[in-house]
Amino acid sequence: MTVSPQPASVRTLDTEPDTEPVLNKGGQGSELVGRSPGQLMWRRFKRDRTGMVSAVVVLMFFVVGLLAPVISWLYGKDPYTLYGQESLDLLDDFSFPTGKFGGMSGEHWFGIEPGLGRDIFIQLVYGIRNSLLIGLAVTAATVVTGILVGVTAGYMGGKTDYWLGRLIDFLLAFPSTLFFVAFMPVVVALFVSPEDETPTYVRVLALFLVLWFLGWMGLARLMRGETLSLREREFIEAAKVSGAPPWRIIRKELLPNLVTPILVQSTYMLPAAVTAEAGLSFLGVGLLEPTPDWGRMFALAGKVYENDPTYMFFPGVAMVIFVVCFNLLGDSLRDAFDPKAGR
Amino acid sequence: MSNDTTTATADAGTPLRDAVPGTALLEVEGLTKHFPIYGGFPVKRRVGAVQAVDGIDLAVHEGESFGLVGESGCGKSTTGRLLTRLLEPTGGRITYNGQDITHAGRKQLAPIRSEIQMIFQDPYSSLNPRQTVGSIIGGPMEINGMNPPGGREMRVRELLETVGLNPEHYNRFPHEFSGGQRQRIGVARALALEPKLIVADEPVSALDVSIQAQVVNLLQNLQRELGIAFLFIAHDLAVVRHFSQRVAVMYLGKIVEVGDRDSIYNRPRHPYTHALLSAVPEATVTAARDGEGRERIRLAGDVPSPINPPSGCRFRTRCWKAQDRCAKEEPPLIRLGGNREGHLTACHFPEEPTTAAREEDVILDPALLAAEKGTGAGSAGPVGKVDR
C-alpha cells in the first residue's frame, strides 16, 4: 500500500488551501465579510453611466407622480380648473390658446389646453401619476402571478407544467389590443349596470384587470425556464438530501437565484404596462374625462395638432424619455447582473 | 442475507481482509431505475426506457468505504441518487439500518435524512451562489432542528476548520472560492449533520489533478477519524484504490465484479475490470510489481446505449473473449472458483486472476490498431468492433 500514515487529528491535516483564494484581489485582503453577488452587481451597475442616468430619470418620474399633489400646491394650479374659461384672454374664439407656443407663459408653463383650457403642466403631472400608478399596480400583479405560475410549473413539472404551459400558450395567442378594447366595456359592465354612471375607481379596476389578465405570461414562461434549469442544479439536490421541504427549497434556494431575471424583466414590463394603459385611454376605453390621463392627452393632441402642434410636445417628449430611460435601465441592470461578467 | 440465488450479493457476513467489520448499514437488492422515454406524434406515449440501473445488489457496512467504479454513463450517479432517494427506484429494495426506504416519502425519510448525506461532482453547481458559506453549511442543521452546543455558527466554523478552510470564511460567498475550496465546503455541508453514510459522487473528478489528491486525503481521513461509511463513486480505479476497502465495478447498469480491494486490483477476473485496470496510470498500478510491464487493453468506442443494451452479457460488444453463449445467457454475479469470499464476478469466461503483462497487447480499437499496425493484431479473439 502506498498510503502514507496520516496525522491523528482530523483538524490538523491538510489545511493548506489548494489555490490562492480568488478573493483578496484589489487590496481587499483584510476585509473578511464576503461580497454577495448582489453587492457585486451593485458595484458593476454604479460604474455604468447610462444606467445611473436612466435610473435617476426614472426615479424623477416616480417622484413627480407621487408628489403630484405637492407639485400642484406649489405650482398653484390644479388639473380640473378650466383656466381658459375663467380668464377670457387665454383662449381665442375657436378655443385655441391665444399665446405663442400653445399659450406657454410664466403662469402656465406648458401652455393651455385647447378647448377646455386647463393647465397642461399640471395635467401632465397628474396624467403621469395616474398612468404610472396603474402601470405599477399592473406590473406588481403580473410579476407576482408570473412568478407563482412559472415557478410552480417549473418546479412541479409533469402534468401541472403541461397544463400551465397550455394555458400560457392559449393566453399568448389572444390578440391583446383587440381583447383590451373589446373587453374593457364588458369588465366595466360586470361592476356597474350600463345605465348608471361608471365611477372612476371601477374603470381603474377594469383597466387593472384586463392588463393583468394578459400581462403575466411572458414572465411566467421565463420563470418556468429558469426554474427548470435551476432545479437540475446540484445545490437543490443537496437541499433535498438534507430533508428540506419544497417550500423552503423554493424560498431559500430558488427565489434568490430568480431575483435577477425578475428585476430585469420588471423594468421592461413597467413601461409596457404604462404605455398599454395610456394606449387604452387614447383609444377611449381607459380613463375618461375629467380624470387626467397621459394617454388621453395624445388623443386630444392628435385632434388639434394642425392648429396647436405644441400640445403634443410635452406629453410626447415625456413619454419618449420615460420609455427610453426605462429600457436603458433594464439593459444596464441586465448587464450588471450578467453572470458571465464575473463568476 | 446470504442467499444462494445466482445474483448473489456481497453478503454481510463475509469476512473481508481489509473490510471494517460491521453490520450492513445500507443494503440494496435488485435495484432498478428505468427512465421512460416518450415519443410519437400526435399522442406522446412511452416508447422505451433508459435502463440506467438494472438490478444491482450491494451492501455498505458501517464505517466502510465502498468504491463504485465504471465508465461514464454506466449509471453510477443514478445509483447514488437512488440510494439517497433523490430518485424513485423502478424496482428493487433499499434498506437502511433494517428499515425499508425504497419508496419512503419525504416525511418518512426525515429521520434518516441526516444519516445519509451526499457530496456532489460539480463544485460549481453544488453550492447556491446566493448563500454565504455559513448558511450553506448551517442550512442542513437548521432544517433538521439541530442546535449544537455553542450554536450553529460555532459548529460551522469548526466544520470549516475540519475540512481545511479558514473559519473566517463564514460570511463569504461561493464565487470567492476555488474549485477545490468549494468542494471542501460541500464536504463540510455533508458533515454538518454527522452522517453515518456519505455518498460521494465523483467528488474529485472536476478538480485539478494536483488538488484531487488533497481532497481524497481529506475524505480518507474523515472516513477514518469519524468512522463514516462512504460510497465513493469514481470513473477510474485509480482514485478508489487507496480509498476503498471494497470495490464494485459497474458496466451499463449492472455490477460486473465486486470484491475486496486486493481481489479487484490484483486478482481481477472480469475482462472489463482488466480493461479498467489497464487504463489506470502506470505509477499507481505497478506500485507492487517492479515495472515488469503490464497488460495493455484499450476499449473500443463508447458504452452501448442503455436504451437498448446488448442481450446476455452487456459487455460482449466490447469483450475480446465473447462467445455465442455470452449473447444468449446473462452471466450471474457469482463467486468463481479460486476467488476469495465476497469476490463475485459476472462472466462466463473469466480471465486469469492476474494483472501481469500479456505477451501481446489486446487492442480493441480499430483506429488504434491501424495506427499501431503490426504490433499486436488482437491475439486473443476477435478485434472488438466499434458498435454503431
Ligand SMILES: Nc1ncnc2c1ncn2[C@@H]1O[C@H](COP(=O)(O)OP(=O)(O)OP(=O)(O)O)[C@@H](O)[C@H]1O
Ligand atoms: N433524469 C434522467 N432521465 C433520463 N435518462 C437519464 C436521467 N439521468 C440519467 N439518465 C441516463 O442514465 C444513464 C446513466 O446516467 P448516470 O448519470 O447515472 O451515469 P454516470 O455513470 O454517473 O456517468 P458520469 O460518469 O458521466 O457521471 C445515462 O445514459 C443517462 O443518459
Ligand code: SF4
Ligand atoms: S460473459 Fe462473455 S462477453 Fe461477458 S465479459 Fe465474460 S467473456 Fe466477455
Ligand SMILES: [Mg+2]
Ligand atoms: Mg455521474
